[in-house]
Amino acid sequence: MKIAIVCYPTFGGSGVVATELGIALAERGHEIHFVTYKQPVRLGLLGNNVHFHEVHVPEYPLFHYQPYELALSSKLVDTVKLYGIELLHVHYAIPHAYAGYMAKKMLLEEGIYIPMITTLHGTDITLVGKHPYYKPAVTFSINKSDVVTSVSEDLKRSTLEIFHIQKEVEVIPNFIDSSKYSQDYTDCQRTLMANEDERIVTHISNFRKVKRIPDVIQVFHRIQKKIPAKLIMVGEGPEKESAERLCDQLGISEKVIFLGNSNEIDRILCFSDLFLLPSESESFGLAALEAMINRVAIISSNTGGIPEVNKHGVSGFLADVGDIDEMAEKAILILKEDVTMEKFKENARNVASKFDITHILPLYEEVYEKAYNSRYKNSY
Numbered sequence: 001m002k003i004a005i006v007c008y009p010t011f012g013g014s015g016v017v018a019t020e021l022g023i024a025l026a027e028r029g030h031e032i033h034f035v036t037y038k039q040p041v042r043l044g045l046l047g048n049n050v051h052f053h054e055v056h057v058p059e060y061p062l063f064h065y066q067p068y069e070l071a072l073s074s075k076l077v078d079t080v081k082l083y084g085i086e087l088l089h090v091h092y093a094i095p096h097a098y099a100g101y102m103a104k105k106m107l108l109e110e111g112i113y114i115p116m117i118t119t120l121h122g123t124d125i126t127l128v129g130k131h132p133y134y135k136p137a138v139t140f141s142i143n144k145s146d147v148v149t150s151v152s153e154d155l156k157r158s159t160l161e162i163f164h165i166q167k168e169v170e171v172i173p174n175f176i177d178s179s180k181y182s183q184d185y186t187d188c189q190r191t192l193m194a195n196e197d198e199r200i201v202t203h204i205s206n207f208r209k210v211k212r213i214p215d216v217i218q219v220f221h222r223i224q225k226k227i228p229a230k231l232i233m234v235g236e237g238p239e240k241e242s243a244e245r246l247c248d249q250l251g252i253s254e255k256v257i258f259l260g261n262s263n264e265i266d267r268i269l270c271f272s273d274l275f276l277l278p279s280e281s282e283s284f285g286l287a288a289l290e291a292m293i294n295r296v297a298i299i300s301s302n303t304g305g306i307p308e309v310n311k312h313g314v315s316g317f318l319a320d321v322g323d324i325d326e327m328a329e330k331a332i333l334i335l336k337e338d339v340t341m342e343k344f345k346e347n348a349r350n351v352a353s354k355f356d357i358t359h360i361l362p363l364y365e366e367v368y369e370k371a372y373n374s375r376y377k378n379s380y
């Protein structure tokens with residue numbers, strides 16, 4: 001099938017999922033066209049089956065806001081016509097589902113029908129999408145999608161609670177390609193980051209408020225009082241500077257390494273023992289899944305879709321949002337003894353394997369078929 005994928009090309013989870021999905025679909029013989037404003041960060045070599053079409057938004061001084069949706073829908077129309085695209089898959093409702101719907105309408109004027117799948121990722125519903133300024137447009141574009149998927153059961157529940165949705169929402173969880181992560185790989189060069197007797201605790205995110213970065217630091221502050229440890233903070237975002245200040249105030253700056261955005265997530269996770277994800281809200285927690293497949297145990301909040309990924313007492317522990325004492329206590333329990341830690345790390349890998357791409361990709365192919373086959377009986 002010839003599929004156009006629209007996503008954010010940045011380090012965010014929705015862009016990562018869209019990119020990995022596109023690459024895997026291309027390996028299965030589909031022709032994939034990414035349409036976005038920059039080449040997605042996880043997209044390496046383009047080839048016969050993987051194309052990238054850049055959306056340009058020319059600056060015009062009259063506009064206070066440059067009209068990205070307009071440029072995106074025009075680019076979609078051109079791409080569909082030029083390459084004979086058969087299906088449109090948009091990741092993250094805002095503004096992609098809206099722009100996708102406009103492209104559909106424009107193409108229909110020319111007698112071209114293109115089915116659209118919208119995948120909801122989280123903040124497009126729970127944080128941004130429900131804002132009264134966006135809600136009517138988000139509701140409209142979800143209802144006008146031919147198939148709607150959500151990355152967790154919890155996100156499906158929230159979507160149906162927040163919006164008046166007439167469409168069926170299908171849950172297709174995020175995935176991981178476990179074949180990329182050898183279980184035997186141990187040469188992680190952990191000595192670059194920590195002394196031999198130290199445990200390595202890691203956090204990866206976009207450092208937004210929703211990630212509760214101060215909780216990460218506070219939990220680590222408690223851990224390192226009991227166990228020699230280092231904290232590796234990966235990512236960039238608005239909360240980073242205050243996090244660095246907090247480390248300074250707590251006197252732990254020497255034990256905390258801020259790495260910024262990285263394309264070497266797997267190398268970092270390879271030498272990590274424990275991953276902290278104390279988020280306020282999280283539709284899935286792809287970062288935790290990536291950690292788990294790299295044999296990293298998880299301490300997380302029990303919010304949103306995280307309990308669907310991190311299994312309490314198995315791959316790690318869950319605690320109420322903000323309960324840093326409980327998180328620290330459970331982290332120490334995992335890290336204290338080698339035997340316990342190894343058990344949690346092994347379990348984390350096993351739980352993550354259930355989200356292997358080989359189980360999830362066919363689910364996407366099924367909805368593509370469904371959307372494609374419904375092309376003559378759709379509402380506009």
Ligand code: GMT
Binds near residue numbers: 013014174281282286
């Ligand atoms: O977490 C973020 O702020 C990034 C955001 C995104 O849209 O890229 O992540 C969301 O989508 C990911 C992929 O489906 C999920 O794993 C994250 O849990 C979700 N983030 C939130 O719900 C806060």
